Structures are given as C-alpha cells and as structure tokens.
Amino acid sequence: MAAVTTVRLSPPFSVSLPPILRRTQIRKISTSIRFTMDSQTNHPKRIVVCGGGVIGVCTAYFLAKNGAAVTLVEKSSIAGAASGKAGGFLALDWCDGGPISSLARASFNLHRSLSEELDGPKSYGYRTLDTLSLTISETLNENPPSSGSRSSKLPSWIDGSTARSPRTIGTVETTAQVHPQLFARTLISKAVESYGVEIVIGKVERVELEEKEEGRVHSVVLEGGRVIESNAVVLALGPWSGKFELLSCLFRVSGLKAHSIVLEPKEPGLITPHALFLSYYPSNGGKPLDPEVYPRPTGEVYICGMSAEEDVPEDPEQIIGKPESIQALKRVACSVSSHLREGEARVKAEQACFLPCTDDGLPIIGELPGINGCYVATGHSCWGILNGPATGAAMAELVLKGRAAIVDLSPFNPARFVKRTKR
Ligand SMILES: Cc1cc2nc3c(=O)[nH]c(=O)nc-3n(C[C@H](O)[C@H](O)[C@H](O)COP(=O)(O)OP(=O)(O)OC[C@H]3O[C@@H](n4cnc5c(N)ncnc54)[C@H](O)[C@@H]3O)c2cc1C
Numbered sequence: 001m002a003a004v005t006t007v008r009l010s011p012p013f014s015v016s017l018p019p020i021l022r023r024t025q026i027r028k029i030s031t032s033i034r035f036t037m038d039s040q041t042n043h044p045k046r047i048v049v050c051g052g053g054v055i056g057v058c059t060a061y062f063l064a065k066n067g068a069a070v071t072l073v074e075k076s077s078i079a080g081a082a083s084g085k086a087g088g089f090l091a092l093d094w095c096d097g098g099p100i101s102s103l104a105r106a107s108f109n110l111h112r113s114l115s116e117e118l119d120g121p122k123s124y125g126y127r128t129l130d131t132l133s134l135t136i137s138e139t140l141n142e143n144p145p146s147s148g149s150r151s152s153k154l155p156s157w158i159d160g161s162t163a164r165s166p167r168t169i170g171t172v173e174t175t176a177q178v179h180p181q182l183f184a185r186t187l188i189s190k191a192v193e194s195y196g197v198e199i200v201i202g203k204v205e206r207v208e209l210e211e212k213e214e215g216r217v218h219s220v221v222l223e224g225g226r227v228i229e230s231n232a233v234v235l236a237l238g239p240w241s242g243k244f245e246l247l248s249c250l251f252r253v254s255g256l257k258a259h260s261i262v263l264e265p266k267e268p269g270l271i272t273p274h275a276l277f278l279s280y281y282p283s284n285g286g287k288p289l290d291p292e293v294y295p296r297p298t299g300e301v302y303i304c305g306m307s308a309e310e311d312v313p314e315d316p317e318q319i320i321g322k323p324e325s326i327q328a329l330k331r332v333a334c335s336v337s338s339h340l341r342e343g344e345a346r347v348k349a350e351q352a353c354f355l356p357c358t359d360d361g362l363p364i365i366g367e368l369p370g371i372n373g374c375y376v377a378t379g380h381s382c383w384g385i386l387n388g389p390a391t392g393a394a395m396a397e398l399v400l401k402g403r404a405a406i407v408d409l410s411p412f413n414p415a416r417f418v419k420r421t422k423r
Contacts, residue, residue: 047399048073048220048230050204053083054384055377056236057184057191058392063234064195066396071228073220075203078188081238081316082353083384084181085260087294087304088125089275090386092174099362099411104383106407107390111176114389118190124182125297129273131170137162138283139335155272160335175275179296180385202226207233207246207374217373232373232399239312239354241364241378246371251364251417253379255312255354259325260304262349265339268299280305280332291332300348301340303329312354321352357381365391365412366398375399376414 045068049060052074064070090111095104111126120126132153139162153166191197202222210216219229239255241247265271276293291305306325313319330347333340358364358379368374377395380387394404 045069045232045400046071046230047232047234048228049234049236050220051236051238051240052076052078052184052188052199053081053236053238054079054086054180054184054388055083055238055380055391056234057083057188058388059234059236059377059395060197060392061187061191061195062389062392062396063399064191064197066400068396068400069196070191071198071200071230072188073200073202073204073222073228075201075223076316077201078199079181079184081319082355083184083238083388085349085351085353086180086385087260087292087302088178088180088183088296088385089131089292089294090176090178091131091170094170095383100383100387103363103387103390103394103407103412106393107387108176110389110393111178111386114187115178118186120178120183120186121297123186125179126176126183127273127297128172128176129170129275130168130172131175131275131277132166133169133277133279134158134166135164135279135281136160136332136335137281138331155274157270157272157337157339158274158276159338162335169277170275177275177294177296178385179298183385184388200228204235204237204244207235207371209371213372215370215372217371230373232375234375234377234395234399236377238378238384239356241356241376243312243314246368246374247376247378250368250414252359253364254357255310256307256357256381257310257319257352257354258304258307259321259329259352260302260349261326261329261333261347261351263301263303263333263340263345264299264348265301265345267339270339271295271299271301271337273297276336278332278336280335282328282331289328289332291329293332293336301333301345303333303340305329305332307355310354316353319352319354321350325352326350355381356384360416363387363391363412364414364417365395365409366414369415369418 047063047068047070049056049072060070060072092108095101115126151166204220205223206221208219210218217233219227221227241253278291280289280291294302356378363379365377377391390407394407397404
C-alpha cells in the first residue's frame with residue numbers, strides 16, 4: 001500500500017491523502033481489484049483520465065469503482081485549480097427547466113450518497129444549509145449594527161446596516177455545500193486506496209491513435225515523452241481544454257477568471273449555516289455586483305465574485321488575483337457582517353481561478369466524433385462541483401457500457417459543434 005499523509009484542518013476535519021497531494025508521483029495498483037475486461041484482448045480495460053480537477057477525479061472514481069484500470073494524469077496538483085478554490089455550493093433544483101436539470105438533480109443526490117459513503121460531514125464539510133438572497137449597499141467605514149427595522153429573516157451575524165430584502169431561495173432540502181478541495185481529495189484517496197487508481201503527475205501533450213485500426217485511441221503521450229497505453233482516454237482539462245489542440249480544433253472552451261477570499265472569524269460559532277447570494281451596490285455608484293458568501297463548517301467564511309475574461313496561464317499555480325478585486329471582496333465582507341471585518345477575521349486565502357465556459361453555455365460530455373475511445377468532459381462553468389459526481393458516473397457508464405443510464409448525455413454531445421467547425 002502506498003504511504004499516505006494526513007492533512008489536518010480545524011477539528012474535526014482530517015483526511016488521509018496519497019502522496020500525489022505532496023506533488024510527488026505515485027504508482028499503485030491494488031492486486032485485489034477486479035478490472036473490467038477488454039473483450040478483444042481479454043486484458044483489463046485501461047483508461048487514462050487526463051486532468052485532476054473535480055470532473056477528472058469523479059470520472060476516475062466511478063470508472064475504477066466499476067472495474068476499470070485507471071490512470072489519472074494531472075500536470076499540477078489534485079484540485080489545485082478551480083476545483084480547489086470554488087465555493088462548493090450545491091443546489092437540487094436551480095437548474096430546473098434547462099438542459100442541465102437532470103444532470104444537476106442526479107448529481108445533488110449523488111453528493112448525498114457519496115457523503116454517506118465517505119463520511120462527508122467529517123472528511124470534507126458536506127452539510128445541507130439554508131440559502132438567502134439579499135440586497136446590501138457598500139459601507140466603507142465602521143458598520144453600525146442595523147436598527148430595529150431589520151428583518152427577522154436575517155441571521156444575527158448579518159448585522160450590516162444596509163442589509164435588506166432577505167428572501168429564502170434554498171432550504172436544507174434543496175441546498176447543500178462541500179469544501180471542494182477536500183471533496184476531490186477525499187474521493188481520489190478512496191479511488192487510490194480501494195479501487196487501485198494510479199496517479200501520475202505530468203502534462204498530457206497529445207493523444208496517439210492506433211496505426212492498425214484507424215480512428216481508435218492507442219495511448220497518451222506526456223511532456224518528456226512518456227507513453228501510457230490505453231483503451232480509452234477521458235480529457236477533463238477544465239479551462240485548459242481550449243489549449244489542447246485535439247479539442248480546440250472542434251470547439252472553444254474559454255476561461256472566466258473569478259476571485260475569492262477565505263476568512264476565519266474570531267468567533268466562528270456565531271456564523272450560522274446560511275449561504276448568501278447578494279445584490280451588492282458599490283459606494284462608487286457602479287452597477288450592482290453579485291458576490292456570494294458561504295460560511296463553512298470548518299469555521300471559515302468563503303466569499304467569491306469579481307469575474308472577468310482573461311487568458312488562462314499555462315500553470316494553475318501562476319493564477320493570482322487582481323489586488324483591486326480582492327479588496328472589493330473584503331469590502332463585501334465588511335458590509336455584510338462586523339464579524340468579517342478586518343481585525344475581527346483573519347484572511348486565510350486571497351485567490352483566483354478560471355471557470356471553464358463553452359460557447360453555448362452547456363457542458364461538453366461524450367465521445368469525440370471520429371475518434372473511437374477518446375472522450376471529453378468539460379465546460380461545467382459555475383456548476384462543476386455540483387455536477388462532478390453525475391458527470392463522472394455517466395462518463396463511466398458511457399466508457400464501460402457504451403451508454404449512460406444515469407443521465408441523458410445527448411444535450412452535451414461534443415458532436416453538436418462539428419457542423420459548425422471543420423476539423
Ligand atoms: C470562484 C469560483 C467559485 C465557484 N463556485 C462553485 C460552486 O459553489 N459550486 C459549483 O458547483 N461550482 C462552482 N464553481 C465552478 C467549478 O469550480 C468548476 O466548474 C469546476 O471546478 C471545473 O472542474 P474541472 O475539473 O473541469 O476543471 P479544473 O478544476 O480547472 O481542473 C482541470 C485540471 O486539469 C489539469 N490539466 C490541464 N491541462 C492538463 C494537461 N495537458 N495535462 C494534465 N493535466 C492538465 C489542470 O492542472 C487542472 O488541475 C466555481 C468556480 C469559481 C471560479
């Protein structure tokens with residue numbers, strides 16, 4: 001068994017992590033695992049999943065749990081990009097009426113069952129929570145506690161004097177949260193330890209096709225020349241899909257940069273489990289912003305917003321936030337609650353990351369047209385943490401059985417772009 005390292009967070013959170021999370025390479029295939037057999041060769045189906053964000057991790061987990069021999073290749077660290085810096089907010093029915101409704105519903109429910117299986121509340125801060133929308137105007141200096149006119153709907157820690165019009169937009173039945181990085185790392189640890197997933201740190205350069213059988217995947221080639229043979233390849237490269245030629249010649253995936261801060265208030269016990277979606281009026285009279293505030297059971301409060309189109313840098317670790325956007329989020333914190341003001345809360349993180357966005361706003365999930373055994377799963381935009389589990393489960397079914405039963409993947413078929421783009 002590979003050595004594990006334990007990362008400790010505020011009690012009771014602790015999670016056993018494989019050495020990948022220390023950015024070293026591990027190779028581990030448990031001998032006790034039964035793999036799905038390739039009908040032609042009678043060898044285990046070997047599948048390479050490229051990208052260790054939430055989508056790649058969920059895909060690797062469900063593939064391996066269902067019997068495939070899986071290698072996951074990640075160029076930086078597991079959940080080191082958006083999947084580690086997201087809010088981790090989950091909603092059952094917020095996508096209802098649109099093409100991702102069934103994906104979101106299936107995924108919300110899968111999050112619940114994964115949490116039961118992996119002790120989610122302890123290992124990655126899974127919990128249900130209430131969700132409010134409210135309007136707030138920026139208060140620049142001292143934030144006097146709001147007066148008697150404050151709504152009884154507002155939890156007491158939301159004491160910003162300008163907070164108004166609170167509305168319940170989610171309940172413990174319909175909204176929940178995870179700490180996204182702990183979620184992805186817990187899942188991959190389980191996949192390594194119980195289902196034999198092998199993790200390789202390296203950059204995937206290209207996918208090679210069979211010489212004998214035209215249009216069939218043979219292997220992936222990493223930077224430096226290492227070749228990993230495979231029966232199937234899943235490309236889950238998030239916003240870097242747009243930089244991978246095999247994908248970028250078919251469709252566009254762009255990156256939308258968004259900022260976040262993580263605060264540690266002195267008295268976390270006062271912060272109730274309420275996610276907040278704000279209409280926020282800056283003091284300079286600019287147009288209202290829509291930052292989000294997520295208290296976490298770790299005692300942290302996560303705040304995100306301030307997005308802009310920007311080119312995605314090659315290395316996820318080179319992504320840094322704009323100082324003015326980080327300052328704006330700190331002003332949001334100050335305007336929402338005196339407990340989140342400078343001096344009352346420690347700033348634990350100031351960060352930025354990229355949402356993977358497609359031209360039609362829908363994820364791209366399916367087999368690439370014309371390449372047998374090469375699949376893609378990307379473009380989840382602002383709902384990748386929610387939709388990771390159902391994407392992974394559906395992708396596992398598609399790769400291993402030829403058809404996804406858990407979700408109808410036809411709206412997400414990459415072939416929808418082919419008519420418009422010549423290869
Ligand atoms: C501020 C913010 C808040 C968010 N909040 C939420 C939320 O509350 N709820 C929700 O559901 N979603 C949320 N999201 C969206 C969510 O974070 C994304 O949709 C999701 O993380 C995308 O996952 P991914 O695996 O596709 O991409 P990523 O997390 O970007 O992972 C892609 C991985 O691929 C690797 N990679 C790229 N190229 C290569 C290569 N050539 N070889 C090897 N590896 C490679 C990268 O290093 C990276 O680790 C938020 C996003 C942001 C930015």
